[in-house]
Amino acid sequence: MHTTATWFTLDERFAYSEADLEDQLEAVSDLMRRLAPLYLMCDTLDLFTTIQMKSTHTSKPTVYLYDRYPGGIGLSEALYKDADMVLEAAERTVSDCPCESGCPRCVGMIGYGDFKQQVIRQLQGLKGTI
Secondary structure, three states, X not given: OOOOEEEEEOOHHHOOOHHHHHHHHHHHHHHHHHHHHHHHOOOXXXXXXXXXXXXXXXXXXXXXXXXXXXXXXXXXXXXXXXXXXXXXXXXXXXXXXXXXXXXXXXXXOOOOOOHHHHHHHHHHHHOOOO
C-alpha cells in the first residue's frame, strides 16, 4: 500500500547492545502508537507502526508511523509537525510512571535494569531531530 509516514531514528549510543536497541525501538513504537492518536484526534487504528533495525531509508534503527489509508490522509504530516509535543508526552508517560525499570503502562512489555532510563534518553535525543 502506498501511503505517507513519519519516522523517528534512534541513537545507537543509548543502547548497551543490539538487543537493548531493538527493545528500545519496540518501546518507542508502542509509546508513539498509543500517544500520537491523542494529539492527532484520530482512532488508534488510523496509524500503524513498524520498526527496522537498519532502515532502508536511514540505515539506522528507525520507528515508522504511517497512515493506514492508501495515499495517506494527513496524519503522518500532522505528526511530523507536532512530533516534539508527542515526544514530550511520551517522555512524561515514562518518567511519571511509578515503576522502577519499566512496565506495560510506560514502556510496554519490556522492563529490566535501567531500561526505563534508556527509553527516556532515546526520547530526549529524538526531540528536535524530526
